[in-house]
Amino acid sequence: MAAQYEYLDAQLFAKIANLKLVARLVVEGLIAGLHKSPYRGFSVEFSEYRKYCAGDDLKSLDWKVFAKSDRYYIKTFEEETNLKCHLVLDTSNSMGFGADGRLTKFQYACYSAAAMAYLMIRQQDAVGLVGFDRTIHTYLVPKSSPLHLRDILTTLERMKPSSETNISSTFHQLAERIKRRGLIIVFSDLLDDPEAMITGLAHFRHKKHEVVVFHILDDSEIDFPYDDLLDFEDMETGRRLQVHARLLRDQVRHKVGAFLRDVQGRCAEHAIDYVRLRTSVPIHLALISYLSKRSRLG
Incomplete structure (x- = not known):
């Protein structure tokens, strides 16, 4: 496969190549409840x-x-393979944020999605790609052929963060669109109303899908390390606000922490696998950590 694809990271793929067995164990665990005999025949x-x-x-x-x-x-x-997976990628404007020279949240999501697609197609599972902001704008039907990875990489390269987001609405749309039970993997910063967002995720569970949420955040969004008088701009609405960062640091950290705990707790209530990813952590380490942990849990 030629190296002209933006999200084809040969070094990343090489680092996760040995995860095939681990990924297989993860898949077996994730779909154990989808079929009585998920690996019998085809x-x-x-x-x-x-x-x-x-x-x-x-x-x-x-x-x-x-x-x-x-x-x-x-x-x-x-x-028709044992598993059909949909990689669901948030392409709203807020995903375009990245500080201190790190990958943006969107870039991090794209590399992660490409790596997961590589692993799944390598083990002959079908994987599709969904892009959304206010609505679903991209939909690649799950396939398991090696050539399909090229289509996924090409589509990822064409996607750009734009528009506001409506996570709940798009999740409801997608839950009704996907007819066969399978695996849903979401890549998003989840910057939307938590109540409505969880309702959308719960719709997938209602349809008997297994759901994994990769919650992607920049370090600065969690730690709020700023000291000076700063101008902040909402990347989705364009609203601007001038604040003295040092005076608000504790308050911001408290609210962010509460938001993260709330989302994680609500996901647990619905048996949704929640994984928080910081863009400062190398992608292969983040995926290895998650897949290894998930394989042990079964």
């Missing part, structure tokens, strides 16, 4: 049409297409 589903070539099985010819076009086309099918 089924096939229609993938696409292609032109007939000499030697193709005539049973696969679509005669209805021939009747309409006077051309021979073959129906191709793809094995």
